[in-house]
Amino acid sequence: MRLPGRLAAAIAVLSEVETRKRPVSEALKAWGLANRFAGAGDRAAIGNLVYDALRHRASHAFLMGSDSPRALVLAVALRDWQEDPQALNAAFAGDNHAPEPLSEDEIARAAGSLDGAPAPVRADLPEWLAPSLERAFGADWVAEGAAMASRPSLDLRVNTLKSSRERVLKSLARFNPQPTAIAPQGVTMPAGPRDARTPNVTTDEGYLKGWFEVQDQGSQIVSALANAQPGEQVLDLCAGAGGKTLALAAAMGNKGQIFAYDSDRNRLAPIYDRLKRNGVRNVQVRAPHDNALDDLLGKMDRVVIDAPCTGTGTWRRRPDTKWKLSPELLATRMGEQAALLRQGLAFLKPGGTLVYITCSILPEENDDQIVALRAEHPELVSMVPAELWSAAFGAALPEGVATAAGGIALTPRLTGTDGFYCHILRR
Incomplete structure (x- = not known):
């Protein structure tokens, strides 16, 4: 054609x-x-x-x-x-x-020219979301919105249970892969212009052998910030298809135990094949049913809540959802997030760590949820973003990434990733 x-x-x-x-x-x-x-x-x-x-x-x-x-x-x-x-x-x-x-x-x-166009037009987002973005990013909100309208890279996470970044880079050399800038086990292939094709890496021998998984660098970063340790008892309360579960398992070196759960059985279905392909042995999948998690109450070292959200952080990959989002859907997601945070606390033992993650850039789903939770539970202490970042990546926290309430917000403009939010609290 x-x-x-x-x-x-x-x-x-x-x-x-x-x-x-x-x-x-x-x-x-x-x-x-x-x-x-x-x-x-x-x-x-x-x-x-x-x-x-x-x-x-x-x-x-x-x-x-x-x-x-x-x-x-x-x-x-x-x-x-x-x-x-x-x-x-x-x-x-x-x-x-x-x-x-x-x-x-x-x-x-x-x-x-767009000079003089209304700010939401220059930001390429629905007008009703402008106040939320301005509250999240201040004077930079238009630039953040414009960056969210760019093309995304194809990012992979090397599965250290089976391979190394050097080995994956070599095996995919025909696609000109590069190491990711932040995630230590990431590989990226930047988006091309015009009619450029995205490499189909899921047919590659390395993928079939479990050497790597397709995972945005932002998702890799928040998984690393979760800081799951070998030997811990970890509950992944919204495991879905298992992307972050696999990253946590690799970080733990297959030691300890991860309980992967999701309230939607269909979302959970792909996890079984992915665990097998990745050589993961420390994950126990808990399918949804009555009392599925009762034996874990008050026993978890770490509870990870990758909460359902509006997905505003994934607008580069799913731009149609940007124009379908409504105040009603946002309100529904906020209610689900609040309930999950309080549910997750029940599984946390004293001294345990709660990891809250969204792929959203809206403060209503991010800082606001944590502020409300801490008002009810003063025993929860927010971990310092700069210290978390240094521990995970041995580098200084990028400018503009720390949020007002003590969370970490990733965006295409700030970190070259999808939009993600991570807030870590200790009981």
């Missing part, structure tokens, strides 16, 4: 997302199944166009005067991919699968 056909396909996929309210990943998969002539490069390019359109939906719509799929995709081509409008129109004229030619108005609008 040539670029005109790819643009037309992206407009069709985005229309499907908008009209049928389908997740982007499902709409792209359905398009691929219905158009089997399209190669892997075509599918990657179309996916990049659709995701870029959603990442910059507010700013592109503002300039184009429309948030229609056509306006958004053409804005990506002209503004993000730097296509020449006259050359594009010439290509359209000779392609039966191309969209309608660009109008003079579309060309002029795409060349416009």
Whole structure:
């Protein structure tokens, strides 16, 4: 497929997302199944166009005067991919699968400037979230939002139970991997421009042998900050598919015991195969049922709560969720987080450590939850962010990462990662 056909396909996929309210990943998969002539490069390019359109939906719509799929995709081509409008129109004229030619108005609008645009437009996020972001990041909130609209890297965590970073870097050399800047066992492949394809590392021999897992560097960092020690009794209360469980098990050297639990049996399902592939032997999976965790009450050295959240920290990877988020969903997640924090305390022994994690950048889900918890439980003492960081990485805490209430907030702008929050308290 040539670029005109790819643009037309992206407009069709985005229309499907908008009209049928389908997740982007499902709409792209359905398009691929219905158009089997399209190669892997075509599918990657179309996916990049659709995701870029959603990442910059507010700013592109503002300039184009429309948030229609056509306006958004053409804005990506002209503004993000730097296509020449006259050359594009010439290509359209000779392609039966191309969209309608660009109008003079579309060309002029795409060349416009965001200077003077409202702050939420420049930040590329819903207007109702602006006060939350400003409270979290102060004067830098627009820059934080804009960074959250960038493309993400592909990050891997080396499984030290089976391999080493040097070995993984060598085995994936064809993808030009690099060591991560912060996570000591991380490997990263930066996002490429335009129609660049993301490497499919899950078919690699090293992945099948359990040498590494796909895991954003931010997730690796908060797992390291949890500081699980060999021999400890650890409860992973919201284990999900097990990404952080695997990282904790490797940090503990397969010594001690991790109890992996999730209230949703379906979320927990992939963990069994992942534990086997990674050679993990110190994890006991607790499926949800009545009294599943009663024997652990008051006995845990460490309770890790990777709480369900709005996922605002993952907007680079799932930009469609940015525009679906509502105050009602935020309120629901906040209620779930508060309940989980109080549930988790029941399993903590005196002197034990509570680790609270979200993939959110909103203070309502982060600092606010900890402030409310500590008001009810003055026996909880927040660990010092700079000391936690130094212990985990042997380096100074990056500027701007410590939050007002004593947590640690990671963002694409500050740490080159997805957005994550981590707060560690000791009883």
